[in-house]
Amino acid sequence: MYNNYGPSYQEQRLQQMMEQKQLKDFMRMYSNLVSRCFDDCVSDFTSNKLGDKELTCVTRCTLKNMKMNERVGQRFAEENAKLMEEQAKLGN
Numbered sequence: 001m002y003n004n005y006g007p008s009y010q011e012q013r014l015q016q017m018m019e020q021k022q023l024k025d026f027m028r029m030y031s032n033l034v035s036r037c038f039d040d041c042v043s044d045f046t047s048n049k050l051g052d053k054e055l056t057c058v059t060r061c062t063l064k065n066m067k068m069n070e071r072v073g074q075r076f077a078e079e080n081a082k083l084m085e086e087q088a089k090l091g092n
Contacts (some may be wrong), residue, residue: 029069037061 007015042050050058075082 033062033065036065 037058040060041054044051065073
């Protein structure tokens with residue numbers, strides 16, 4: 001609810017909580033991506049740099065995971081839109 005001075009304290013708090021959850025979700029996704037790609041791709045610990053094979057694997061792994069997360073987000077948005085349409089039809 002907005003008043004003459006902007007959003008209420010409760011709305012501001014809710015917004016902060018949502019932003020914190022989004023950041024936490026992003027960090028969890030990033031951590032999982034790093035862990036998975038590292039475990040799958042890095043095997044030579046005799047150098048402090050990735051070999052060509054490891055670098056290619058990490059790049060592919062990262063792109064694949066990013067595309068998968070993008071697609072999951074799209075599907076979620078599509079399903080959410082369908083649900084909202086159904087609820088709107090039931091409300092009329």
